[in-house]
Structures are given as structure tokens and as C-alpha cells.
Amino acid sequence: MQISPSILSADFANLESELNRIKNADWAHVDVMDNHFVPNLTLGLPVVEALLKVSPIPIDCHLMIEDPDRWAPGYAEAGATSVTFHIEAAKDPVRLARTIRAAGARSAFALKPGTPFAPYEDLLREVDMVLVMTVEPGFGGQSFMADQMPKVREVREAVRRHGGEIWIQVDGGVSAATIEQCADAGADVFVAGSAVYGAESAADAVDELRALVRSHRGH
Secondary structure: OEEEEEHHHOOHHHHHHHHHOOOOOOOEEEEEEEOOOOOOEOOOHHHHHHHHHHOOOOEEEEEEOOOHHHHHHHHHHHOOOEEEEEOOOOOOHHHHHHHHHHOOOEEEEEEOOOOOOHHHHHHHHHOOEEEEEOOOOOOOOOOOOHHHHHHHHHHHHHHHHHOOOOEEEEEOOOOOOOHHHHHHHOOOEEEEOHHHHOOOOHHHHHHHHHHHHHHHHHO
């Protein structure tokens, strides 16, 4: 059970201090957008390289970009601990996942809300995590899509069948009001942006989200 605040909701003018606000989290979730795969432009490899030098916690890169086969390995080589590519954009996902792992990072693939999981179940043996998007990728602050919970359950059942330590991440609209639904469906890595950075204390928000999941699992 891990909390991964998204710096998409942070103050981009003060990213080092914003990372230190969440140093009690498990990961810093960094959204890379190219204004092609999604209609938004955020940051790229040079900024990620700078963040890696100052982040107190591991960095989890979510690449919402075209041609991840070309660009994703660079993020692993730079030192990102986890690199997620979108299955809709990858030309050779097996090769890409293996290249990311060979560069020393955890490999993951992401699914947009409209993308089914079943055609990609065989990829589980090549990855360390599956990201189920609970909003349309591209912008923070969107409303949580509860209709994605059956997909989370489907991935969890597939992981049980295949075995191995494969995490299931949810990203989009995750907050104190929705995180228990995600945990109940089988997610174990929770990306929260505005719910953390919109709080008076980002660290307290991280602790609250973690406590909600622990309490829910305890019941």
C-alpha cells in the first residue's frame, strides 16, 4: 500500500520544496505530457533529471507521450525508479518493458479509461505494475471515474492467476472520499494530486490517505 502524490498539482516554480513537502510519501509521481498523446504540455527529461538530484523519495514517471518506445528508456537510464508508458502509444510493449527493466527501473503500462485490460493480460509477466487511469489523462483536478473499479478488479484477479509481485496503481480523482473504493477494488498504489497539494499540509494529507487505506484493509 503506497501513496504517490502527483506533482502535477504542485507549484512548478518551487519543485524542490514541493518534493520536500511530501517526503513522507512512498513516491513522487511525475506526469510527463507532450501535447500530442494528451492535450497538455508539462515537463520532460531535463526537468526529471533535475528532480532526481533533489527528490527525497523515489520518482515514478508516468509518460503520457507518443513514441514511448523511443523516449521511455531514457527516463530509466536517468535514474527514475519506475517508468510507466501508455499501452495505447507503445509499438512493441514487450520489448519496451524489457528495455526499461534492463536500464534498472520498474516497468509499468497504463490504460486509459476506454482501453480494456484483457488484450494485454499476457504482458503481466513483463511488468512490475499496471496503472488504471481513473480520469482521462491530460489534466489534474478531474472527477474520479468510479466506473473504472471493475477494471481494477479484473487486473487484480489476473495478477492473482499469474502470481508475482505486480502492483496496481490508480491515478485520477483519488482523495479521502474515493481512496477506499480503490483499495476495495484491489489497488495498492494510489496517485493523488490536488488532494495532497491542495491541502494546508501535504504531509498530513499523505498520512490521512495512508491511514484510510490501512483502516479499510484492517476491516
